[in-house]
Amino acid sequence: MSKPVSISNEIADTKFSEKQYAVAYDFKTPINLTDLDLFTKGQPHKEFREMREQAPIFWHPPIANDVEPGFWSLTSHADILKVSSDPKTFSSQIGTGTMMTLGREDRRHPKLWRSAIDHMLNLDGDLHINLRREHMPFFKPNYVSDLRIKVSAKVTALLDAMEPKGECNFVHDFAQQLPIYTLSEILGIPEADRPKLVTWMEFLELAQYIQVDQMKKEKDAEASNETVSTEMIDMFNNMIDEMFEYGRAILNSKRKNPEDDLLSAIANAELEGQQLSPEFLDGSWLLIIFAGNDTTRNTLSGAIKLLTENPDQRQKLIDQPELMPNFLQECIRMISPVMHMRRTTTCETQVGDQLMGPGEKIVMWYGAANRDPAIFTNPDMFNIERENADKHLAFGIGRHTCVGKPVALMQLEESYMQILKRFPEIHMHGEWKVAPNNFVHAIQEMPVKF
Ligand code: HEM
Numbered sequence: 001m002s003k004p005v006s007i008s009n010e011i012a013d014t015k016f017s018e019k020q021y022a023v024a025y026d027f028k029t030p031i032n033l034t035d036l037d038l039f040t041k042g043q044p045h046k047e048f049r050e051m052r053e054q055a056p057i058f059w060h061p062p063i064a065n066d067v068e069p070g071f072w073s074l075t076s077h078a079d080i081l082k083v084s085s086d087p088k089t090f091s092s093q094i095g096t097g098t099m100m101t102l103g104r105e106d107r108r109h110p111k112l113w114r115s116a117i118d119h120m121l122n123l124d125g126d127l128h129i130n131l132r133r134e135h136m137p138f139f140k141p142n143y144v145s146d147l148r149i150k151v152s153a154k155v156t157a158l159l160d161a162m163e164p165k166g167e168c169n170f171v172h173d174f175a176q177q178l179p180i181y182t183l184s185e186i187l188g189i190p191e192a193d194r195p196k197l198v199t200w201m202e203f204l205e206l207a208q209y210i211q212v213d214q215m216k217k218e219k220d221a222e223a224s225n226e227t228v229s230t231e232m233i234d235m236f237n238n239m240i241d242e243m244f245e246y247g248r249a250i251l252n253s254k255r256k257n258p259e260d261d262l263l264s265a266i267a268n269a270e271l272e273g274q275q276l277s278p279e280f281l282d283g284s285w286l287l288i289i290f291a292g293n294d295t296t297r298n299t300l301s302g303a304i305k306l307l308t309e310n311p312d313q314r315q316k317l318i319d320q321p322e323l324m325p326n327f328l329q330e331c332i333r334m335i336s337p338v339m340h341m342r343r344t345t346t347c348e349t350q351v352g353d354q355l356m357g358p359g360e361k362i363v364m365w366y367g368a369a370n371r372d373p374a375i376f377t378n379p380d381m382f383n384i385e386r387e388n389a390d391k392h393l394a395f396g397i398g399r400h401t402c403v404g405k406p407v408a409l410m411q412l413e414e415s416y417m418q419i420l421k422r423f424p425e426i427h428m429h430g431e432w433k434v435a436p437n438n439f440v441h442a443i444q445e446m447p448v449k450f
Contacts (some may be wrong), residue, residue, distance in 0.1 A: 004277035005127060007093060008117040016095055016344065018069045020357030025055035031405065033073060033365075034063040034100065034207055036436035041204055043339060043441060045380065048368035051075045056356040060363070068101045071342075072354070073362035077375045077393065078353050083362060084398040085345055090362060093124040095344035097400060098439070100363055109237065111244050111282060112207065118283030121291075121341075121400060122142035127271055128399065130177050131284075134269040135403050138262045144406045147185060152414045154181045159422055162450070167429060170446040174415075175300035176201070182411055183292040188254065188261025193246070200243040201293050203236055206434045206441040210236050247285030248278065260287065294440050295337045296408045300415055301432075301443040302335035303328075308428040310382045316423055321417070327384040328412045333392035334382055336367035337441050341396060354429035367441070369393045 031038075031047040038044055051058050056076040062069055069395055074080050085092045091367040095102070098121055103113070120131040138141060155178065162173050184194050210232055220226075255275070258264035267282045269276055276284065307314045317327050343362045350356065371379035371393040383389075395402035402408070419426060430447035 001331060004274045004280070005271040006114075006118060006277055006279050007096075007122050008114040008279060008283075011094065011096070011117065012105075014095060014102065015359075016068055016361050017359035019059050020362060021355035023055075023059050024197070024353035024355070025057060027055035027058060029054075029058075031272075033060060033363075033438060036438055040434045040436050042434060043336065043367040045367070045371060047205045048075050048365060048371065052368055052372060057352050060101070063101055065104075066101050067104050069099065069361070071363050074351070074362060074364045075140060075206055075372075076352070077369040077372040077391075079368045080364040080366070080393055081087075082282060082351060082401075083387045084341075084393070087124055087399055089346055089349050089411055090343035091124050091346050092122055092128070092343060092400060094339075094346065095342065095361060095435060096122045097341055097343065098122065100340075100361075100438075109240065112240050112286075113202055114279045115244065115282035118277070118279040119287035120284070121287060122283075124176055124260065126178050127447050130271060131269060132403060133263045135262065138265070139403055139406050141406070144410050147182065147407070148410050148414060150185055151178070151182055151310070152418075153198070153410055154178060155414050157420050163405060167447070167449040170304055170448040171297070171443060172445075175297045175446070177445075178300065178411055178415060179293045179296040182291065182296075182407065186261065187263045188259055189250065189263070193231070194243075196246065197289060197293070200289070201297075203211070203239045203243075203446070204290055205294065205437055205440065205444070207240075208437050208439065214374070242286070244282050248281060251281045255425065256325060272304070290404075292404055292407075294442065295404075296404075298337040298441050298443050299332055299335050299408070299412060301446040302337065302441070303331045303412070303416065304426065304446055304448055305428055305432065306331055306334060306382050313382055313384050313423075314420075318420055321420075324383050324413055325409075326386070326389055326419060328409060328416070329389040329392065329430065330382060330386055331386050333370045333376070333386075333389055333413070334335075335441060336370050336392070337396045338396075339438055339441055340365050341400075366393050366396075406441070426450040 005095040029047065029050065031044065051073065052075040056074065056075045056079055060070050074083065097115055099116060120128055123131060158174050158177055162168055180194055180197050184197070251263060254264040255267040258268055270281070289435070317323055342362050345356050345360045345362065347358050355381050373379050375388065375391055395405050428447065428450055429449040431444055433443050433445035435442035
């Protein structure tokens with residue numbers, strides 16, 4: 001009998017290639033897209049524009065203190081579309097579809113590292129299709145329209161609780177709560193356990209930062225011969241352990257006693273004729289709770305900022321509620337909550353004028369593609385009547401395109417229909433806070449008055 005599929009085992013020691021051809025676009029920039037602090041001010045749209053104009057396929061230097069080579073950084077809509085639509089040439093499996101680097105071996109959190117790899121975003125071919133198929137029934141129109149009834153009631157309850165306050169942190173009181181509720185309904189997570197998911201999400205958003213910060217501290221301490229406190233990293237590790245223990249326990253119980261929910265479907269899915277390995281159970285758990293929460297949550301909060309900065313568009317939406325679907329697409333285009341995905345070349349190829357050899361890393365910046373003037377006129381302008389707003393790539397495109405898109409759009413629509421009816425004046429009231437993270441645009445605080 002063959003071993004259960006484990007991509008993390010297969011790729012643990014993969015060596016990726018340096019660029020094998022001369023750069024086609026001559027461009028120098030001090031911008032470092034691996035500097036997490038850069039993203040606490042929002043996405044670096046000015047720098048993305050320069051890159052797209054000067055070098056839409058830009059050879060980005062490696063991450064500091066990392067063992068892997070640099071990567072091709074893509075910022076144009078056409079190039080990202082091309083790469084995403086050709087999974088044979090641009091693999092999601094041989095170097096993951098998500099991670100800029102597999103990282104130094106001594107830095108890999110044993111469970112988090114494996115589970116960040118062993119899930120369907122990092123599969124090619126039939127393996128991917130087979131696992132994706134198991135998820136599909138929970139995103140079909142009939143399922144989503146039944147779910148909408150519950151989501152609508154939850155939105156009302158959250159707004160009822162907000163109303164007497166007159167002001168609050170919108171992330172805490174609303175944006176964080178709704179996606180957890182919706183996802184828990186799809187997954188079949190008991191109500192009492194749901195608050196834990198909120199805490200785990202906050203830690204996951206800070207995961208990149210905590211690891212980089214610890215590395216920096218250790219480097220400084222080495223120079224000064226001091227010992228470094230591991231308090232933060234220990235707390236982080238404990239939280240991650242708790243999250244995986246919970247995931248394994250609930251998936252194992254759904255394997256024994258399946259119900260009509262997505263966790264039961266995942267627990268009983270098969271790859272190459274075998275049930276998912278423990279690593280794939282962890283990975284599928286991590287993917288679904290992260291992908292299903294964070295993305296919608298940050299769009300919910302980001303839309304408040306857009307409405308605050310664009311009062312004319314807010315009024316237009318209130319006057320013409322039929323613009324709601326396009327308003328949502330325009331919000332997603334402008335916010336692009338998932339900032340990048342990654343692919344690895346499988347053979348000699350060319351993107352734009354740039355030749356590439358096999359084994360080279362590619363990072364696709366969706367936020368940059370979504371402000372490409374070749375597709376979107378006045379791309380930095382928030383225009384809820386934009387005719388092609390839905391041509392954005394924020395959900396990805398091609399075979400890995402977001403499976404949760406209908407659920408995300410349904411939640412956003414239910415939320416903003418009710419929010420604008422009850423609190424038409426809702427606006428930002430103070431500074432937002434964004435986590436140092438270059439994978440998701442993670443808004444942690446959004447003070448609002450209404
Ligand atoms: C505004 C909200 C959302 C955005 C912007 C978003 C974005 C994305 C992106 C960019 C991808 C990768 C596409 C690629 O590699 O080509 C993706 C995949 C995925 N998303 Fe979402 N997502 C959102 C909401 C959701 C929700 C609500 C769920 C689940 C309830 C979800 C579940 C998934 C899953 C499971 C995948 C993997 C699909 C595959 O590999 O075939 N997402 N999403």
